[in-house]
Amino acid sequence: MTLLEFFFIISWIIILIIAFDVARKQKFNALHFVVFIWVWWGLLVFSLFPNILDILWNTFWVARWADVLVYWAIIFLLYFVLLLLTKYEDNKVSITELVREIAIENSFKKIIKWDEVFLIPCYNESGVIVNTINNLIDNWYENILVINDWSKDNSRNLLSDFWDKIILLNHLKNRWQWAALETGFEYIRRYGDIKYVITFDADWQHDLWDYKNMKKILEKQNDIWIILWSRFLGDAKTNIPLKRKIVLKLWILFTFFISSIHLSDTHNWYRVIRKNILKDIKITQDGMTHASEILDIISQNKIKFKEVPVNIIYTDYSLAKWQSSWNAINIVIRMIWSKFFR
Numbered sequence: 584m585t586l587l588e589f590f591f592i593i594s595w596i597i598i599l600i601i602a603f604d605v606a607r608k609q610k611f612n613a614l615h616f617v618v619f620i621w622v623w624w625g626l627l628v629f630s631l632f633p634n635i636l637d638i639l640w641n642t643f644w645v646a647r648w649a650d651v652l653v654y655w656a657i658i659f660l661l662y663f664v665l666l667l668l669t670k671y672e673d674n675k676v677s678i679t680e681l682v683r684e685i686a687i688e689n690s691f692k693k694i695i696k697w698d699e700v701f702l703i704p705c706y707n708e709s710g711v712i713v714n715t716i717n718n719l720i721d722n723w724y725e726n727i728l729v730i731n732d733w734s735k736d737n738s739r740n741l742l743s744d745f746w747d748k749i750i751l752l753n754h755l756k757n758r759w760q761w762a763a764l765e766t767g768f769e770y771i772r773r774y775g776d777i778k779y780v781i782t783f784d785a786d787w788q789h790d791l792w793d794y795k796n797m798k799k800i801l802e803k804q805n806d807i808w809i810i811l812w813s814r815f816l817g818d819a820k821t822n823i824p825l826k827r828k829i830v831l832k833l834w835i836l837f838t839f840f841i842s843s844i845h846l847s848d849t850h851n852w853y854r855v856i857r858k859n860i861l862k863d864i865k866i867t868q869d870g871m872t873h874a875s876e877i878l879d880i881i882s883q884n885k886i887k888f889k890e891v892p893v894n895i896i897y898t899d900y901s902l903a904k905w906q907s908s909w910n911a912i913n914i915v916i917r918m919i920w921s922k923f924f925r
Contacts, residue, residue: 676867679758683766686730686752692774695750699779699798699855700726700771704763708785709737711900715787716745722791726777728770729785730754730763761873765866772861780856786901789853793893797855800889808860808886811846812853812893819892824902830911838875841918844882847890850874860886871910872917879918 701719705712712729719727727749731739733756742751752766764782771780779801783789797810814821815831823831831849838849851874856864863884868876881888 672869675869678756679762679765682754682756682758683762683769686754686766687770687773690750690752690770691746693750695726695728695771695775695777697726697777699724699781700728700775700777701781701783702764702767702771703727703729703783703785704732704760704767705729705734705738705742705785706732706757706760706763707734707736707738709734709741711786712738713741715783715785716742716749718787718791719783720748726750728752728767730766732759732763733757759870761866761868761870761876764873768861768864768866771858775858777858780858780861782852782854782856784852784901786898786904788895788897788901790894793853793891794855797891800891801855801857804889806887807889808857809881809888810855811848811851811888811890812895813846813848813890814893814895816847816890817892820894820896822897823895834911837915837918838878842875842879842882844878846878849878851878853893853895868917868921870913870917872914872921875914875918876921 701724703712703715708715716727716729727745729742729749729751731742731751731753733754739753742749745751750770752770754763754766768780771777779798781794793812800810801807813819814823815828834849835846839845850871854877863886864877864880866873866876880886
């Protein structure tokens with residue numbers, strides 16, 4: 584037995600042990616299965632029939648048969664890097680779930696009753712959050728659920744002044760908007776005796792009259808479960824910059840390709856969701872990717888939705904907080920990643 588054959592046999596045994604361990608933990612998916620079977624059989628064949636390397640040498644036109652092993656090893660190492668990244672993502676989700684549970688358990692838990700609840704993620708919004716809450720209160724909306732995502736400014740103190748008027752959950756670590764929304768969704772799943780959930784921005788760029796229209800649609804059409812905003816439909820009014828409008832138009836094509844759902848406006852923040860459907864909406868995607876994830880969930884679960892034109896007038900404050908258009912590339916990568924490697 585040559586040293587190379589010995590190496591193949593040892594590698595074959597290690598791969599087999601890993602495969603059994605992963606299967607025992609029920610962590611296999613189709614991709615993992617194919618990769619492990621492919622590598623395992625390859626090592627087995629090379630161990631028993633080392634001369635087959637000469638055939639591969641001729642097939643791939645490489646200078647030495649050992650180069651085939653190098654190329655194969657690189658591919659396999661890249662695959663394991665993807666597995667490690669997946670593990671890293673899973674750990675981040677676990678941390679977020681812990682932060683979420685602490686926020687809910689430390690809250691003044693109560694049953695939320697009424698027609699609707701306004702869900703507002705808040706991160707460093709001390710300059711606008713007070714006006715937003717006061718405007719909702721002045722319009723006689725009683726249920727306001729704010730998720731303070733570990734703001735570094737004075738937001739938490741300002742929100743605490745509304746202790747008798749709002750429900751406030753505080754994250755003990757910044758986990759970004761997706762996690763804040765999911766924390767609010769989970770709170771409503773447990774304690775919400777309501778009909779509708781409105782995801783609402785902290786900077787008051789959303790128009791309450793648009794919500795009134797959305798609510799009328801839901802009351803008339805019982806088969807509609809989610810209302811999504813559209814800045815490009817019908818008589819919608821918006822001052823969105825041209826550069827961002829072009830990016831959003833391109834995003835419509837990507838969303839249709841990746842999620843098989845056709846919309847006129849894809850990165851939706853202003854939504855009205857029937858509370859009963861929240862059980863099917865679990866957000867796990869990091870950063871701004873969650874907006875695309877929600878659309879993917881709608882498509883996969885065949886949740887009936889309707890787009891409604893809205894009036895969104897952006898202020899200098901809200902425009903300054905926008906992420907770079909280049910972040911769209913990051914979102915594309917993360918969506919593809921979630922589709923094929925999670």
